[in-house]
Amino acid sequence: MENKNISILGAGLVGALASIYFAKRGFKVDVFEKRPDFRITNSYGGRSINLALSDRGWLALEQVGIAENIKKISIPMYGRMVHYQDGQTQLQKYGLEGQAIYSVSRGLLNTELITLADSNDLVKFHFNEKCEHIDLHTNELSFVNSTTNRNSTINPDLVLGADGAFSVLRSAMQKTDRFDYHQWYLPHGYKELTIPAKNGEYQLEPNALHIWPRGQFMLIALPNLDGSFTCTLFLPYEGTVSFANLHSTENIIQFFKDNFLDAFELMPQLLEEFEHNPVSSLVNISCYPWVHNRAFLIGDAAHSIVPFYGQGMNAGFEDCRILNDMMDNYNSWEDILENFQKSRKPNADAIAELARRNFVEMSELVANKRFQLRKKIEGRMNTLYPDQWIPLYTMVTFSPHISYSQALHKGLKEDAIMEKILNIPGIEENWQEMDFKEYLDNK
Amino acid sequence: MENKNISILGAGLVGALASIYFAKRGFKVDVFEKRPDFRITNSYGGRSINLALSDRGWLALEQVGIAENIKKISIPMYGRMVHYQDGQTQLQKYGLEGQAIYSVSRGLLNTELITLADSNDLVKFHFNEKCEHIDLHTNELSFVNSTTNRNSTINPDLVLGADGAFSVLRSAMQKTDRFDYHQWYLPHGYKELTIPAKNGEYQLEPNALHIWPRGQFMLIALPNLDGSFTCTLFLPYEGTVSFANLHSTENIIQFFKDNFLDAFELMPQLLEEFEHNPVSSLVNISCYPWVHNRAFLIGDAAHSIVPFYGQGMNAGFEDCRILNDMMDNYNSWEDILENFQKSRKPNADAIAELARRNFVEMSELVANKRFQLRKKIEGRMNTLYPDQWIPLYTMVTFSPHISYSQALHKGLKEDAIMEKILNIPGIEENWQEMDFKEYLDNK
Structure with missing residues (x-):
């Protein structure tokens, strides 16, 4: 590894973490971000669905010794709080x-x-720098500064595209021969809303992820440090029940009263926010290869997924950790990058598929009796046979040493077995006495 | 239809035909092409697989009265001439x-x-004009002339992107929200080669499409007017038998002798051509929507397909005819364009799928006894029940009033029926006496 300087495009979550990883290895790191410095503006012009950090993310943070810093600004959520249409609620634990x-x-x-990154002398951030051109043969990058209008070029040894779903580096790669690329949108959009704190207090259980599952649409809420909740309404763009059909004050109020009455009563700014906040789209992006000479993609730039498994950021952080492992294991950049993309691509594809599927789980199945029974039986099996039966959600969320593609593969086998178990006559009454041993052997 | 002026990007096959269609309706048409005028340079810098015009293409040409002009430069091919490894050949007729x-x-x-287009006063061609920017809100187009370096802008009522697989208009659309886009490459590449004329004479049967089917790869040859054949070798990029492994003179000669001996003996320039001609990639492109305000896509810009059904150009010409029908049937551009894309998209998807599948038919099945028997039985059924049994190839190639998606749909049903028929004991001997009537009723 002769190369000791790298330019990272994007100072988002993954770009910032990657800069820490590279600096730890002694690289000189330049990070270019087209937006202003978030620390100064205090406004954040990006996607803002509240995030759920889970074990893959934590492991990647721990490896560079910063997990404790992040824990201070995080709120644990031990389960889903399902809000039924009749106002009843039910806590479903995520794990043990x-x-x-x-x-x-x-x-x-x-x-x-x-x-944290900026405290390292090897890392330099350059804000307001929009990348205008990338020469993939020479690794020359051209920028224009949005405040000074000044142009600059740089010619780093390595270029890392951590510049998100609309990556400039990926756009350049898309014009090269034999680059496979797919972007496609869900029929659903989302809109952010707020349940404010009341006298500084949470108005819902703070240590849970709240879901109002309504089949084709849903509302979710995640706690903030200040006692408020950030809510996200996921709803189709078009159709009978859709954003297109929520066009009047009466419509909106009626829709919320009918579907989310308990939340509605906690949302005094609903109408203002509904009018003011945009409907944002939900995109899947997949591509290959991720590497072109000495330039490569990471995080959302390589694999943008829908948010329903809470894994987008965690997958991007895991990219950083795996890339670091590759630097431990290989000596040349050719080998490091080739093994990085070969190893990560199937996992990126797997979590993309899991995330798409999880919309159905969140918006529909969590309210389904059979699904709830399945979860209970799986919990029992996990307790009885902790090494042989790990529920899919646990593999994805709490088992960072099981890869996403292993989790998907094992999850499909579990689905087949659970189908059989749920069809056992009397299973509803008897599951707590059964040991399910014969079903394990089928694995 | 208040708008009477249109700018077409691309003077390729579909752009040029579209300009004739629009001029016939009284539009003022400007066609912008980044390459030099093909009529002057006499060199053609585009994809050059020889093309196979079939009934959909002819119908689109007839509707603007130019089919006869094109017939003069076309050579009919009545069937496939299959060249077996042992040097035997077999003619398989395409239709009646x-x-x-x-x-x-x-x-x-x-x-x-x-x-033909340029003979119309309403059409003006602008060569060497590279489109640098498209504003989808205002329909303003910016060009730079590659010979004069002069910049120009134009602001037409309508913009038609007929600018092929790497469409500039589609690139602009790709940056708009909720634009679905997919480009993906086959593992195969292709290389063009030549079987020259001998004393001005064809060295193979001129009225056939020649195929050397070898499973994972194949060679094909189409006749030219001058007595030569343009050959195309389709071969994987990587792997045991691949372009990557044909790296020495000995390799190449041995490969051709082993697999295409009869062709090899007619190719005196093989080694020069093999070295000089590039390996080109094979891309699928699909996207949606095709329309953004008053700008829209057509032909390869909207749907690039692989060449194995000989339908890429025919589908693009059919786009022109269907668009013209929509202008007959609707009055506003909103309705015309919306109905155009809604009607064409499923057909573009269907021919894309059919084309991918046909690689297996061309490179493998045509040499397969069971497949040949099937073709004979289908021919008999088509003769007995011309309205009830139309073989898939005939629907796609010779039945322009059956849409591609209908053809695909009916073809799948035919597959299921033919599976049953081919499993009838003794079918090999008895098919000529059977009437297959009971199988028709299953349709």
């Missing part, structure tokens, strides 16, 4: 005692990562 | 007596279409 996913604000997290 | 597909040189055809 103490296992949690962590709610964190994208803006706060990003600011913290940049501050 | 007189039904043919027509070999035509892309360069000659394009030149003829431009000449």
Whole structure:
């Protein structure tokens, strides 16, 4: 590894974490970000669905010794709080005692990562720098500064595209021969809303991820540090029940009263926010290869996924950790990058598929009796046979040493077995006495 | 239809034909092409697989009265001539007596279409004009002339992107929200080679499309007017038998002797051509929507397909005819364009799928006894029940009033029926006496 300087495009979550990883290895790192410095503006012009940090993310943070810093701005959520149409609620635990996913604000997290990275002399951030051109043969990058209008070029040894779903580096790669590329949108959009704090207090259980599952659409809410919740309404763009059909004050109020009455009563700014906040789209992006000479993609630039498994950021952080492993294991950049993309691509594809499927789980199945029974039986099996039966959600969320593609593969086998178990006559009454041993052997 | 001026990007086959269609309706048409005028340079810098014009293409040409002009530069091919490894050949007819597909040189055809279009005062061609920017809100187009370096802008009522697989208009659309886009490459590449004329004479049967089917790869040859054949070798990029492994003179000669001995003996320039001609990639492109305000895509810009059904150009020409029908049937551009894309998209998807599948038919099945028997039985059924049984190849190639998606749909049903018929004990001997009536009723 002769190369000791790298330019990272994008100071988002993954770009900032990658800069810390490279600096730890002694690289000189330049990070170029087209937006202003988040630390100064205090406004965050990006996607802002509240994030859920889980074990893959934590492991990647731990490896560079910054997990504790992030824990301070995170709120553990031990389960889903399902809100039924009749106002009843039900807590469904995510895992074993103490296992949690962590709610964190994208803006706060990003600011913290940049501050941590910037404390290293080897890392330099360049804000307001829009990348205008990339020469993939020479690794020459051209920028224009949006405040000074000044042009600059740089010629680093390595270029890392951590510049998100609309990556400039990926656009350049797309014009090269034999680059496979796919972007496609869900029929659903999303809109952010707020449940504010009341006298500084949370108005819902803070240590849970709240879901109002309504089949073709849903509302979710994640806690913030200040006692508020950030809510996200996922709804089709078009059709009978859709954003297109929520066009009047009466419509909106009626829709919320009918479907989310308990939340509606906690949302005094609903109408203002509904009018003011945009409907954002949900995109899948997949591509290959991720590497072109000495330029390569990471995080959302390489694999943008829908948010329904809470794994987009975690997958990007895991990219950083795996890339670091590759630098431990191989000596030349050819080998490091080739093994990185070969190893990560199937996992990126697997979590993309899992995330798409999980929309159905979140918006529909969590309210389904059979599904709830399945979860209970799986919990029992996991307790009885902790090494032989790990539920899919646990593999994805709490088992960072099981890869996403292994998790998907094992999850499909589990589905088949659980189908059989759920069809056992009397299973509803008897599951707590059964040991399911014969079903394990089929694995 | 208040708008009477249109700018077409691309003077390729579809752009040139579209200009004729629009001029016939009284539009003022400007066609912008980044390459030099093909009529002057006499060199043609585009994809050059020899093309096969079939009934969909002819119908689109007839509707603007230019089919006869094109027939003069086309050579009918009544069937496939299969060349077996042992040197034997076998002619497999494409359809009924007189039904043919027509070999035509892309360069000659394009030149003829431009000449025909240019004879209309309403059409103006602008060569060497590279489109640098498209504003999808205002329909403002910016060009730079590659010979004069002069910049120009134009602001037409309508913009038609007929600018092929690497469409500039589609690139602009790709940056708009909720634009679905997919480009993916086959593992195969292709290389063009030549079987020259001998004393001005064809060295193979001229009225056939020659195929050397070898499973994972194949060679094909289409006749030219001058007595030569343009050959195309389709071969994987990587692997045991691949372009990557044909790296020495000995390799190449041995490969051709082993697999295409009869052709090899007719190719005196093989080694020079093999070295000089590039390996080109094979891309699928699909996207949606095709329309953004008053700008829209057509032909390869909207749907690039692989060449194995000989339908890429025919589908693009059919786009022109269907668009013209929509202008007959609707009055506003909103309705015309919306109905155009809604109607064409499923057909573009269907021919893309059919084309991918046909690689297996061309490179493998045509040499397969069971497949040949199937073709014979289908021929008999088509003769007995011409309205009830139309073989898939005939629907796609000779039945322009059956849409591609109908053809695909009916073809799948036919597959299921033929599976049953081919499993009838003794079918090999008895098929000529059978009437297969009971199988028809299953349709």
